[in-house]
Amino acid sequence: MEHPSKQVSRRDFLKAAGGFTLGTSLALGTDLTRVVARTKTLKIAGATEVPSVCPYCAVGCGTMISVKDGKVINIEGNPDSPISKGTLCPKGSASFQLTVNPLRMTKVKYRAPGASDWEDKPLDWAMERIAQLVKKTRDENFNETFKTKDKDGKDVDKKVNNTLAIASLGGATMDNEWNYIHLKLMRALGVVFLENQARI
Numbered sequence: 435m436e437h438p439s440k441q442v443s444r445r446d447f448l449k450a451a452g453g454f455t456l457g458t459s460l461a462l463g464t465d466l467t468r469v470v471a472r473t474k475t476l477k478i479a480g481a482t483e484v485p486s487v488c489p490y491c492a493v494g495c496g497t498m499i500s501v502k503d504g505k506v507i508n509i510e511g512n513p514d515s516p517i518s519k520g521t522l523c524p525k526g527s528a529s530f531q532l533t534v535n536p537l538r539m540t541k542v543k544y545r546a547p548g549a550s551d552w553e554d555k556p557l558d559w560a561m562e563r564i565a566q567l568v569k570k571t572r573d574e575n576f577n578e579t580f581k582t583k584d585k586d587g588k589d590v591d592k593k594v595n596n597t598l599a600i601a602s603l604g605g606a607t608m609d610n611e612w613n614y615i616h617l618k619l620m621r622a623l624g625v626v627f628l629e630n631q632a633r634i
């Protein structure tokens with residue numbers, strides 16, 4: 435890999451490209467008025483660029499978030515990122531929608547046991563219910579020991595401190611830090627069935 439000091443940064447490139455364009459246009463007599471006018475109409479014109487990291491998976495691709503009037507108006511790949519060099523996968527490319535999509539679900543659909551209709555419930559209600567059910571299930575199904583045999587074939591109670599009644603299935607929206615703390619929580623509860631959809 436080329437030494438970093440020899441690599442051209444995005445800003446260097448844009449500066450050089452701008453200089454080249456200006457120099458060429460002066461030399462060739464090109465009228466830049468239309469280009470400048472078009473630049474002013476770009477949706478990110480006048481926005482502040484904030485470098486960030488895609489929240490979706492542990493690859494950690496770099497994003498550039500454009501913020502204007504306190505609102506996120508665009509997200510795209512950050513060419514300065516040594517991880518992704520300006521690229522994003524389809525999911526990362528759609529991360530703008532994560533922030534602004536008016537169709538994003540903000541309530542939970544709940545169907546009570548035995549009921550046929552779905553009800554809308556607030557997120558806080560769902561979080562509380564999940565926490566209560568996890569605690570109840572874990573307390574009712576916690577195994578301090580497991581009956582097995584030792585090497586001489588004698589019955590023994592082996593300490594396990596687990597529950598086989600709960601499983602955890604993670605998704606690709608869980609980043610490194612979330613996965614780390616989630617694993618700690620599950621292990622503390624005694625959950626042993628741990629799986630994650632993202633295997634990057």
Ligand code: SF4
Nearest residue numbers: 488490491495523526
């Ligand atoms: S979801 Fe895609 S864009 Fe986001 S960090 Fe993972 S690979 Fe990169």
